[in-house]
Amino acid sequence: GAGVSQTPSNKVTEKGKYVELRCDPISGHTALYWYRQSLGQGPEFLIYFQGTGAADDSGLPNDRFFAVRPEGSVSTLKIQRTERGDSAVYLCASSPGTIDTQYFGPGTRLTVL
Amino acid sequence: QKEVEQNSGPLSVPEGAIASLNCTYSDRGSQSFFWYRQYSGKSPELIMSIYSNGDKEDGRFTAQLNKASQYVSLLIRDSQPSDSATYLCAVGTSYGKLTFGQGTILTVHP
Numbered sequence: 413g414a415g416v417s418q419t420p421s422n423k424v425t426e427k428g429k430y431v432e433l434r435c436d437p438i439s440g441h442t443a444l445y446w447y448r449q450s451l452g453q454g455p456e457f458l459i460y461f462q463g464t465g466a467a468d469d470s471g472l473p474n475d476r477f478f479a480v481r482p483e484g485s486v487s488t489l490k491i492q493r494t495e496r497g498d499s500a501v502y503l504c505a506s507s508p509g510t511i512d513t514q515y516f517g518p519g520t521r522l523t524v525l
Numbered sequence: 526q527k528e529v530e531q532n533s534g535p536l537s538v539p540e541g542a543i544a545s546l547n548c549t550y551s552d553r554g555s556q557s558f559f560w561y562r563q564y565s566g567k568s569p570e571l572i573m574s575i576y577s578n579g580d581k582e583d584g585r586f587t588a589q590l591n592k593a594s595q596y597v598s599l600l601i602r603d604s605q606p607s608d609s610a611t612y613l614c615a616v617g618t619s620y621g622k623l624t625f626g627q628g629t630i631l632t633v634h635p
Contacts, residue, residue, distance in 0.1 A: 454625030454626050457623065457624065460621065514623060
């Protein structure tokens with residue numbers, strides 16, 4: 413079956429601009445996670461959705477970051493007033509339950525110039 | 526102290542040898558443990574999951590978990606050049622949030 417998909421695969425933007433990153437999870441997976449991975453590091457948790465609600469957003473670095481999942485499927489990570497330090501690969505993962513295996517999408521590489 | 530620490534690399538082993546990857550974690554409430562493999566420029570892919578103390582084997586891979594020592598390891602037998610990648614240890618909470626180690630780079634040379 414289809415895996416987790418993320419769009420765009422690459423995004424180059426200028427400092428101060430707004431960006432949206434999209435994640436389409438595996439069909440039927442209720443849990444959705446966003447992570448951020450910088451070069452040479454492991455992925456870092458950002459936010460977790462169970463259904464439509466954000467159950468844990470403790471990993472969001474500041475209020476410029478926001479994510480939604482309005483219908484319990486597709487999720488969008490939104491970053492306002494981007495900074496060069498936001499440059500990283502943003503990974504989305506989905507899971508059929510809470511402690512089950514998470515399946516990762518291919519990621520979106522964000523570059524802020 | 527980092528929440529999840531992996532043995533520092535890079536690790537280099539000859540083809541056919543056993544590669545041993547280690548990970549310690551600080552949260553005693555952790556409930557799920559995973560090893561992911563990540564090729565350069567790609568996203569993590571699951572190698573093994575383990576939830577209870579002891580060993581779990583899958584083909585050439587064996588995961589070992591010791592909750593009392595807060596330690597989890599991955600053994601790769603008969604290592605192949607295609608096993609060359611970064612291996613990520615991930616520890617999960619009761620609702621699934623994963624905390625990753627920094628990764629160990631493994632190189633298997635012919």
